[in-house]
Amino acid sequence: MTDTALSTASAAHAPCPRRPAPRVWALAMGWIVRREALRFLGQRARLVSALVRPLVWLLVFAAGFRAALGLSITPPYQTYITYETYILPGLCAMILLFNGMQSSLGLVLDRETGTMRLLLTAPLPRWWLLTSKLVASTLISVLQVYAFLGIAAALGHADPGWGWLLALPTLFLSGLMLGALGLALSSTVRQLENFAGVMNFVIFPMFFLSSALYPLWKMAEASALLRDICAANPFTHAVEAIRFALHGQANWPAMGWVALAGAVFLGLALAGFEAGRGRRRAR
């Protein structure tokens, strides 16, 4: 250390000037989001790998599956559509699902790292800090959805329109709900600590038991029970909310279901995370 450095070592350790709480909270959330964005922009491989999965589904799976699945006219579409058009909203939701789960699990697994410790020792409510992290990872996921939509449009599988803009709140809400689910799962179920377990027990069932790949009436032809499970799956409602939004319409019941599920998952996640600190013993 230099003499100059040491001479300034006695800088006063007065507390920070008091700002109104909402400004402090907003400043913290703003920087949590900004940091996540800066990290993401520095990791181009992450963007590429996030886009490969849905593109394989769109370009390979859909091409093979379109012949096997006959689609009748299904709301919100008013005409016959290609299978690629049908699964596009489901693939958008798939990006949110995988990213939400991955980042939430990472958040919990990173609990012992210095970066998480820094976050959790900030003098702000823990629920706000964790919600800010969820918001940050959701915004990154939504950016990836738009990158995917852009590529799909360039390949002739999607038509850009006002619906893409209208879909923004729906995508954000769905991303938050799925991220909160990941957080709730990983903070309460210790066995799900590795991503493979989550893939098998959460992501795949959630994705396949939904309207992402086939409409519910098609599932009902196979099994009424499976159709009912699909109908109760919050991911189905996220897919349908996104489908209607991309088509320029609001599916309020689906959005309400997503918002409700998101609130429940977030509550469970925050409770689970708080429980992880341990409990004060009765004295």
Next chain:
Amino acid sequence: MSGLAIEGVSHDHGARRALDAVSLRVAPGQFCALLGPNGAGKSTLFSLLTGLAALQAGRIEIAGHDIARRPRAALTRLGVVFQQAALDPELPVMANLRYAAALHGIGGREAGRRIDAALARVSMAERARERVRDLNGGHRRRAEIARALLHRPSVLLLDEPTVGLDAASRAAITAHVHDLAGQGGLTVLWATHLADEVAPGDQVAVMHRGHILACAVARDIAPEGDLAARFLAMTAEPA
């Protein structure tokens, strides 16, 4: 009192007792070394001091604020240098420090001013634009200390801050933090298992198996001057 007060803190990890009725007081402006071997309970105590783990029994006050009852007030007065790196290696030092400042409600020009001052304090003003990944271990630690001082805490906790550093960097950082306490008036709790980081006039709390074995000025614990030998003798495991 201000400074740091730990009273009767006990903590269990399942059936294992990690801390047993630990009490310690560090006066304002004092440097206290928490000296203990691996597994002594230092990290558990730090988790409780920082609110990362909930207190099970006992009481902790940071600058007069009870960590259990007024955690946010306590954390506002607390700076922490974690054993693990808290800076994002992919981001420049400046972005990391702006983020840390924002978590304490400091933004805009005020953040810029404080970051400049904090980096100058650790002789790193010219490295603000460099990525953390490109810094050597000593500079990373200095940046961590600058980060912990941004919100002008009155109590600074450092959890084995010299792990992995070469001898010169260790000496520089140890001396600097001693100066922060001596000249700057900071209350410092420095967890370590290295007795040579303790100055003869420092307060030392020797910790072993969840207990504080001794708490006094270093030269009183080891009057003959060899604190390392005395520490080894106090914490020796039976054969």
